[in-house]
Amino acid sequence: MKPTIQSWNKQAEFVENASHELRTPLTIIQNKLELMLTTPHEKIANKFENIALSLSETRRLSKLTTDLLTLARADSSETQLEKKVVHVDSFVKRVCSPYIEIAESQEKHFWLNLNSTHTINADETRLHQLLVILLDNALKYTSEHDSIGVKTYEEDHKVILEISDTGIGIKEKNIPFIFDRFYREDKARTRESGGIGLGLSIAKWIVSAHDGSIKVSSNENGGTTFKIKLPM
Structure with a gap:
């Protein structure tokens, strides 16, 4: 009975968190649209800021619903891998090719060290x-002149x-929780960068679905490394 209660509590917490995350962009969009309706004769150019913010929140909402759908399907085993x-x-x-260009435009160094000769299913x-999630995070949490790197090799x-x-x-102290759904080390900073705390949960699911493992090593102000192992 206890596992059933724990499962129910976990599901209830997920729904509560999802509802909160959905409500925030919807509230912003609603407020901006209502504000524009109060001045129907004003030129569209004067409403640019409100329109831009509404569009930004719409994109964020779209990504959130996509991530939620991915996790929901993963939980119900509906998603089949096409290996x-x-x-x-x-x-x-x-x-990595487009990320190299993005990093250069942000005055960051992006390096590749590729040493795997095998294929995987x-x-x-x-x-x-999976790679997009991890590379996006690397770009978000680095500054000018920082480095981002991707390395491949074979082991065991x-x-x-x-x-x-x-x-x-x-x-x-936060490392054990970073793969938890909706977990954000710094909620204010993460929201500012567009994060909602689902990316790493999805990353872990993708790796697990491939019978692999993912681990992280990090030091505050000292960088982060995600290590993924996938069977050949």
């Missing part, structure tokens, strides 16, 4: 999503992917 042969280094290089779409019949950065890092 195929993936050449790890070629795939990683392709995914993986869902390429989900693997792409597994392919290893390491995504590291020299950014602000994670407090040691």
Whole structure:
């Protein structure tokens, strides 16, 4: 009976958190639209700021609902992986290509050290999503002149992917919780950067669905490294 109660409590907490996250952008959009309706004859150029903010919150809402749907399907085992042969280094290089340009535009150093010669059976779409989540985080929490790197190699019949950065890092006391849904180390900072605390939960699910593992090592103000192991 106890596991059932724990499962119910966990589900109730998830619904409560999801409702809160959905309510925030909806409230902002509603307020901005109502404000614009109070001045119907005003030129559209004068409403640009309200329109831009509403559009930004709409995009955030769209991403949130997509993430929630991904986790809901994962919980119900509805999502089926479409595995195929993936050449790890070629795939990683392709995914990282636009991030190299973004990093350069932000005066950050992006490096690749690709040393895997094997292929893996993986869902390429989900693997792409995994890397995007980790690379987005690396860009968010690094500053000018910081470094972001991706490394691949092989160890104990597994392919290893390491995504590291020299950014602000994670407090040691918070590391055990970073894969929890809706967990945010600094809620104010994370919301400002567009985060909602679901990305790493999705990342962990993707890795687990591939019979792999993901671990993080980090020091506050000393950077972060995510280490992913995937079976060959």
